[in-house]
Amino acid sequence: KEILTAIKHDQFYVVYQPVVDAQSLRMTGLEVLMRWKHPVMGEIPPDAFINFAEAQKLIVPLTLHLFDLIIRDAPVLQTVLPPGAKFGINIAPGHLHAESFKEDMRAFAAALPPDHFQIVLEITERDMINHREANQLFEWLHSEGFEIAIDDFGTGHSALIYLERFTMDYLKIDRGFVNAIGTETVTSPVLDAVLTLAERLNMLTVAEGVETPEQAAWLREHGVNYLQGYWIGRPMPLEQFRTWQPDITLGE
Numbered sequence: 001k002e003i004l005t006a007i008k009h010d011q012f013y014v015v016y017q018p019v020v021d022a023q024s025l026r027m028t029g030l031e032v033l034m035r036w037k038h039p040v041m042g043e044i045p046p047d048a049f050i051n052f053a054e055a056q057k058l059i060v061p062l063t064l065h066l067f068d069l070i071i072r073d074a075p076v077l078q079t080v081l082p083p084g085a086k087f088g089i090n091i092a093p094g095h096l097h098a099e100s101f102k103e104d105m106r107a108f109a110a111a112l113p114p115d116h117f118q119i120v121l122e123i124t125e126r127d128m129i130n131h132r133e134a135n136q137l138f139e140w141l142h143s144e145g146f147e148i149a150i151d152d153f154g155t156g157h158s159a160l161i162y163l164e165r166f167t168m169d170y171l172k173i174d175r176g177f178v179n180a181i182g183t184e185t186v187t188s189p190v191l192d193a194v195l196t197l198a199e200r201l202n203m204l205t206v207a208e209g210v211e212t213p214e215q216a217a218w219l220r221e222h223g224v225n226y227l228q229g230y231w232i233g234r235p236m237p238l239e240q241f242r243t244w245q246p247d248i249t250l251g252e
């Protein structure tokens, strides 16, 4: 009920975090992240309210509200992002497997400026467990022009088997791996192996949680395609995002 009230009173808002090409360091897209400003409790983190919404069976109305917020911002986003810019949206399993999912996605896409954004649905690997229909769903998404990213890669179980079984476009490397770069060990054998695998499977890679130029340099040298993290740009409200420019360099 709290969630429905919050939707009605416009307490949710969205922030946009830039994603850059690892070579050129130019912005190629963004990830949209939801925020809840509660009148009494203040800012509630999405990890908390997404799970809460799922448990209360309110994830579908919440995601539809997210879509509305994006549609509201789309005309401005269209002026700051080039055609084909990747637009990452987190989809919770409760919505992915909901009966209305395909209709919801179609309606959302139809409400956006035509042929401008490349929508990328970010799905975590733990959401694919025991869902044989996932492959059919992914095929359908691809046929409708959506792309799919596996989110938080490395944090779930049975990660590798899912890579082989499903066709996904991007692999988002969890920030746990990125964090470890340049700390205890000089090499990151697991991360190395993941990157090799992604390449063999024709998946593009996005590193999350890039906080230092050292991490960015390591990731770029190891062939990661895209970078996202505080070192590049924090999640920002639309007003700030519209004038944002990458302010980063790496020695050649």
Ligand code: C2E
Binding pocket: 017, 032, 033, 034, 035, 045, 046, 047, 050, 066, 090, 091, 092, 122, 151, 152, 175, 208, 209, 210, 211, 228, 229, 230, 231, 235
């Ligand atoms: P996520 O999809 O892995 O999103 C990335 C999270 O990492 C975001 O946290 C972002 O603010 C944070 N982050 C980005 N760069 C850095 C960095 O350099 N260092 C560190 N330490 N953190 C960084 P946020 O916004 O708190 O979201 C947390 C999680 O909540 C998301 O993880 C996602 O699973 C979920 N979430 C957020 N918005 C939505 C949404 O609209 N729908 C759904 N279903 N889930 C959402």
Ligand code: CA
Binding pocket: 031, 090, 122, 151
């Ligand atoms: Ca994500």
Ligand code: CA
Binding pocket: 151, 152, 172, 174, 208
């Ligand atoms: Ca993630």
